[in-house]
Amino acid sequence: MRMNIIDRRLNPKGKSLANRQRFLRRARQQILRAVREASGDRSITDIASGERVSIPSDGLREPAFRRSGEGGVRDYVVPGNKEYVEGDLIPRPQGEGGGGSGGSGDGEGEDDFRFLLSKDEFLDIFLDDLELPDLVKTNINRTESHSLARAGYSVSGSPANLNLVRTMRNSLSRRIALKRPRPDDIAELEAEIRRLEESGDDPERLSELRVDFDRMMARSKRIPYIDPLDVRYSRFEPVPKPVTQAVMFCLMDVSGSMTEHMKDLAKRFYMLLYLFLTRRYHHVEIVFIRHTHEAKEVDEDTFFYSTETGGTVVSTALTEMKRVVDERYPTSDWNIYAAQASDGDNTSSDNARAAEMLAGLILPLCQYFAYIEVGAEYKDWLGRETDLWRTYKSVARVAPNMAMRKVRVRSQIFPVFRDLFSKERVGNAGGGA
Numbered sequence: 371m372r373m374n375i376i377d378r379r380l381n382p383k384g385k386s387l388a389n390r391q392r393f394l395r396r397a398r399q400q401i402l403r404a405v406r407e408a409s410g411d412r413s414i415t416d417i418a419s420g421e422r423v424s425i426p427s428d429g430l431r432e433p434a435f436r437r438s439g440e441g442g443v444r445d446y447v448v449p450g451n452k453e454y455v456e457g458d459l460i461p462r463p464q465g466e467g468g469g470g471s472g473g474s475g476d477g478e479g480e481d482d483f484r485f486l487l488s489k490d491e492f493l494d495i496f497l498d499d500l501e502l503p504d505l506v507k508t509n510i511n512r513t514e515s516h517s518l519a520r521a522g523y524s525v526s527g528s529p530a531n532l533n534l535v536r537t538m539r540n541s542l543s544r545r546i547a548l549k550r551p552r553p554d555d556i557a558e559l560e561a562e563i564r565r566l567e568e569s570g571d572d573p574e575r576l577s578e579l580r581v582d583f584d585r586m587m588a589r590s591k592r593i594p595y596i597d598p599l600d601v602r603y604s605r606f607e608p609v610p611k612p613v614t615q616a617v618m619f620c621l622m623d624v625s626g627s628m629t630e631h632m633k634d635l636a637k638r639f640y641m642l643l644y645l646f647l648t649r650r651y652h653h654v655e656i657v658f659i660r661h662t663h664e665a666k667e668v669d670e671d672t673f674f675y676s677t678e679t680g681g682t683v684v685s686t687a688l689t690e691m692k693r694v695v696d697e698r699y700p701t702s703d704w705n706i707y708a709a710q711a712s713d714g715d716n717t718s719s720d721n722a723r724a725a726e727m728l729a730g731l732i733l734p735l736c737q738y739f740a741y742i743e744v745g746a747e748y749k750d751w752l753g754r755e756t757d758l759w760r761t762y763k764s765v766a767r768v769a770p771n772m773a774m775r776k777v778r779v780r781s782q783i784f785p786v787f788r789d790l791f792s793k794e795r796v797g798n799a800g801g802g803a
Contacts, residue, residue, distance in 0.1 A: 518606040527603030540600035550593040551586040559583050616705035616737075617655045618647055619691050622673065623712035625662045625682035628744075635744040635777050636711035637674055642787050643709060644670075657694055661687035663717075667694060684716045684758060688727040695735055706735050711742045714756025721761045729765045739772045740790050 454460065523536055563583060566576040620640050624633065647654045658673035659665055662680030665687040691708065699706060716724065733739055741762050755763070759774070766772045775786045 519609045521605045521607040523602040524605040525602065527605065531603045531606075533602050533604045536602040537596070537600050540602060541596045544597060544600060545593065545595070548593050549589075551590050556583075556586055556590070559586065615653045615655075615703060616651065616707060617657060617699050618643070619657045619659060619694070619706070619708040620644075620673065621659050621661065621665075621687040621691065621708060621710040623662075623682065623684070623687075623710075623715075624660050624676070624678060624680075625715070626679045627682055627715040628679075628713050632713050632744045635780065635783065636742070638780065638783050639711060639742055639744075639777065639787065640674070640709070642783065646787075646791065655699075657691075659687055659690050659694075661690070665690040682715050682717055683720050684712065685720050685724040685727055688724065688732050692727070692731050692735075701735055705737045707738050707740075708732065708736055709740045709742065711744055712758055713745055714743045714758045716758045716761070718757065721757055724758070725761045725765055728762065729769070733765070733769050733772060736771055739769075741766075741772070741774045742786070743774070743776045745776070745778055 523533060559579060559582060563576065563579045566572060566579065620643070622636050622640065628636075644656060647656060656670075658668050658670060660668050660673055660676065660678070661684070662678070663683045663686065664680070667690060668676070687710070695701070695706060728739075743756065743759055745756075759776075762772075762774055766774055773790055775790060777783055777786050
């Protein structure tokens with residue numbers, strides 16, 4: 371019986387998803403370059419939305435076989451030719467006539483190819499080559515990753531999991547328990563019967579042996595060599611697989627010297643960092659610490675939207691971070707990271723203490739420490755460095771796990787962020803502008 375199945379369902383919305391993914395892979399470098407150029411002009415509130423990008427159409431053409439213009443035997447019949455003979459050169463058409471992708475007389479050419487990246491596609495491409503440096507410590511307490519481990523045997527399962535050793539062992543045990551005749555015993559009895567038949571001696575003994583042989587063969591048929599009861603399959607169960615755990619400390623200066631422009635730059639950086647961590651890692655906790663002349667751990671809403679202000683004592687933020695680490699994040703189990711944002715102002719008497727705490731207490735705990743100094747564009751006109759920048763710079767010279775960058779305008783946030791967390795940056799941390 372032959373049956374034809376006709377699918378009359380409407381085409382799904384994402385019917386070209388496979389073709390779209392192939393296109394993104396093929397034009398990956400051009401799309402990545404376009405995404406990075408587009409991201410520099412985006413606001414942080416639009417980072418999680420899609421993006422319309424343009425790439426040169428020349429890079430989208432697929433290779434194709436064409437007939438060569440040279441060689442071979444060609445015969446042409448061209449009707450209506452009254453002007454040219456063989457060997458004449460045909461001039462290039464002028465004006466806007468003609469097709470193709472060549473340039474026109476006024477210098478215009480083929481438009482760039484424009485398409486819309488979805489939110490997930492944009493974020494995947496933008497965050498593709500970013501990672502937390504030196505993520506090495508593991509802990510099995512919290513995990514969503516599992517691996518299969520041997521967990522005994524079962525009487526049912528996939529043929530691929532058939533355990534031959536255990537099956538044959540069960541078969542042997544059953545045959546011994548039920549006293550199934552061994553092949554050697556049967557062969558020995560059969561040889562004895564053959565010998566008596568050939569010699570003709572002791573007919574009574576021959577008759578008894580034949581009865582025993584029939585009984586033995588019948589018993590062998592009733593007790594199979596391998597019974598379905600003997601079959602065993604290897605059983606596997608998922609077990610937790612150790613995964614990497616990390617915590618990111620976000621330290622932000624909210625003192626009176628931080629203008630709204632500076633706070634906006636710091637918040638945009640932390641929003642981008644938060645998006646990066648929550649999208650790329652499952653087990654990265656984020657601790658928010660705000661500080662003026664006092665520091666305290668706060669929740670996400672308070673960190674980004676509170677209007678609290680005051681004086682500036684940077685060491686209080688480092689002290690609060692050390693307290694939280696000691697209470698909740700043992701360094702033997704957790705990868706510890708920190709990102710600090712400040713305008714560079716600090717109480718003069720606190721600079722030495724901040725440098726001492728950073729070098730002696732914080733950096734030894736951290737896999738990576740990033741310092742972002744935010745400010746106005748005019749702040750570097752005289753080439754002066756802030757007190758905190760000079761203080762941290764002296765520490766960063768001998769600390770390979772510390773990096774320092776400056777952000778003055780919104781367009782610098784994305785490049786600085788990529789510089790701090792790109793895979794190529796690992797091992798090259800250190801002070802710098």
